Amino acid sequence: MDREYLIKKWLDHDLNAEELQAFQALDDYRELTKLSNSLEGFKAPDFDSESAYLNIQDKISLEKSKISWFKPFLRIASIIAVLLAVYFYTTTLDTTTTTYFAEKTEIYLPDQSKVSLNAQSQLTYNKHDWQSKRDVNLNGEAYFDVEKGSEFNVITDNGTVTVLGTEFNVKNRPGFFETVCYEGSVKVISNNQTKILKPGDQFLIIDGNYIAQEKEKNNQPSWLQxxxxxxxxxxxxxxxxxxxxxxxxxxxxxxxxxxxxxxxxxxxxxxxxxxxxxxxxxxxxxxxxxxxxxxxx
CATH class of the missing domain: 3.55.50.30 (Phage tail protein beta-alpha-beta fold)
Incomplete structure (x- = not known):
């Protein structure tokens, strides 16, 4: 009988008695049976696909239940984080008031100090730091009626005016810096000069030069009128x-x-x-x- 035919039927476990006798008479019969016995150890175990599928579904359901509980918590945490960020940003942000051509306005600072801002001017301060630092930045002209309290500073690019509680006018324009004290006392630091102004005193620098001025007789700057x-x-x-x-x-x-x-x-x-x-x-x-x-x- 044909050798290949016998081996195929042997592998299919389909040999009859006569074919089995012929197969055992093959020259490589012992090698074939030894190889067959060795391969038996590598057979995959029986696999129950239905049980495996149900097991996976159970695990997925468990994970989903964990996620569905955690999602609302994540949403709430995200909202709180955004609100805190917005609050921190808005409370630490500088407050700026700007006037334009032919415009004047009044501003009340956190301590109720009053500022009148002349045309084309800008005033900036920080509400968050106000209790510890009463500082304002001025570009332009403003009249200040400052409530008594801690040191109050008007900072300009031409000099700084410092008071405790008083009324005064500061004009800071390109090439022109002027401070006039109307009540209390004012300290002005500009161009390496420090001056203490009393009511009616003026401090004026034009084009970098200090200009001596007579006493101011009015009790407010004329631009307010x-x-x-x-x-x-x-x-x-x-x-x-x-x-x-x-x-x-x-x-x-x-x-x-x-x-x-x-x-x-x-x-x-x-x-x-x-x-x-x-x-x-x-x-x-x-x-x-x-x-x-x-x-x-």
């Missing part, structure tokens, strides 16, 4: 203040803007205000496309 007053001030600073109050632009190519000016202008009548700043210096003005052109008479 919608009027700007100047005494021996370079004309260019008068024109800049006019631009802030009326949102206009000057053409000054034909005039000397370093000439000193003494006088005032109102904030609610542009025509009258123009005459107030031009007639004393014999200057004419014309308005062309929203630009006020100044010329000598």
């Amino acid at each position: 919608n009027e700007s007053y100047f005494k021996s001030i370079p004309y260019k600073y008068v024109l800049r203040e006019f631009e802030r109050q009326y949102h206009v632009t000057f053409n000054t190519e034909s005039i000397d803007t370093d000439k000193l000016y003494t006088g005032s202008f109102v904030h609610n009548d542009q025509e009258l205000a123009l005459k107030a700043i031009t007639l004393p210096l014999n200057i004419n003005f014309t308005i062309k496309n929203s630009v006020i052109v100044l010329n000598r008479e």
Whole structure:
């Protein structure tokens, strides 16, 4: 009988008595049976797929129940974390008030100190730190009525004004820094100078130079009454203040803007205000496309 045929039937356990006798007569019969016995040890154990599937499903259900309990907790924790972050951010953030052309406003600080902010000015402070540090940053002009308490600092890029509780005005503009004390006392530090101001005292620096001033007789700055007053001030600073109050632009190519000016202008009548700043210096003005052109008479 054919050798391959006998081996195949032997592997299928399908040999009859005659075929079994022929298979046992094969030359490699002993090697084939030995190999067959060795492979028996490598047979996979019986696998119950149904039981295995049910076992896996039980484990998945258990994990889902754990996750379904934990999910709401995670949501609540996330919301609390966001709220805490928002609270911390908003309570430590600086508070800034800005005025624009022809605009004035009043601000009450956390200790009820009152600040009047002139046109095109900016005041910044921090509510969170206020109890331990009464500091404000000023860019522009403001009048302060400070409640008594710890040290109060007005910080500008031209100097720092320090008080305990008083009324004073600070004007911090490009090239121009002025502090006037109206009540109490004020300490001013600027340009390596330190001055203690009493009621009526002024501290003025123009273009880096200290300018001595007479006593201030008024009990408040004139701009609170919608009027700007100047005494021996370079004309260019008068024109800049006019631009802030009326949102206009000057053409000054034909005039000397370093000439000193003494006088005032109102904030609610542009025509009258123009005459107030031009007639004393014999200057004419014309308005062309929203630009006020100044010329000598």
